[in-house]
Amino acid sequence: MAQFLKIYEDKPNEGAIKKVVEVLKNGGLIIYPTDTVYGLGCDITNSKALERIAKIKGIKLEKANWSFVCYDLSNISDYVRQIDTSTFKILKRALPGPYTFILPGNNSLPKEFKKKTTVGIRVPDNAIVLEIVKILGNPIVSTSIHDEDEVLEYSTDPELIFEKWQNLVDLVIDGGYGDNVASTIIDLSGFEPVVVREGKGSLDIL
Structure with missing residues (x-):
């Protein structure tokens, strides 16, 4: 059964964060809060953990379109090709924030995403x-935890999330209630930005 760990966003406890990192390094799966919906994730470098998420999601790993949660813009450049000035300006305006940006990957992507x-x-x-x-x-892979209940597309209550996921993951973080609006997805891999999904993030950044 998964651990259930309370962490306060305004002052994340260092010991609790280290506990989460240890779980990730050991190939564990975690459910964690973001600025939008709760996410399911693992260490991007751990093949077995990536396979576990694919299995939970019922998809083949090579077909998975998961996003990478990075710490900052310099972290992003480890995995994407050279970013031009206009793209960089958009990223700088928008991040950190409720957006997922689609960018051209580089050769440093883990083998599963090559x-x-x-x-x-x-x-x-x-x-x-x-x-x-x-x-x-390094980044963690992120995919949102959809709810089967169509009225409640995303679960927002950490205790209910824990009830549902406790036998599938290794740790659930209670970071307070989540949002039920997903991130705005913007494709920046072509000549012009393309809005793939309008979510929580405003389009004024474009």
């Missing part, structure tokens, strides 16, 4: 997950 030409990047405006990524030292 065939992908683009990658989704997130830098959420949430101190808990940013602290986790910072201490882990």
Whole structure:
């Protein structure tokens, strides 16, 4: 059964963050808060953990379109090709924030994602997950936890999330109530920005 760990966003406890990082380093799956909906994630460098998420989601790993949660813009450049000035300006305006940006991937992508030409990047405006990524030292893969109940597309109550996921993951973070609006997805891999999904993030940044 998963651990249930309370972490306060305004002052994430260092010991608690280290506990989460340890779970990730050992190939564990976590559910964590972002600035939008709660996410399901693992260490991007752990193949077994990536396979576990694919299995939970019922998809083949190579077909997965997950985003990478990065700590900041310099962290992003580890995985994407050279960013031009106009793209950089958009990222600088928007991040950290409730956006997923699709960018051209580079050769440093983990082997599971090598065939992908683009990658989704997130830098959420949430101190808990940013602290986790910072201490882990590399991104975590992120996919949102959809609810089967169509009225409640996303679960927002950490205790209910824990009830539902406790036998599938290794740790659930209670970071307070989540949002039920997903991130805005913007494709920056072509000549012009393309809005793929309008979510919580405003389009004024474009």
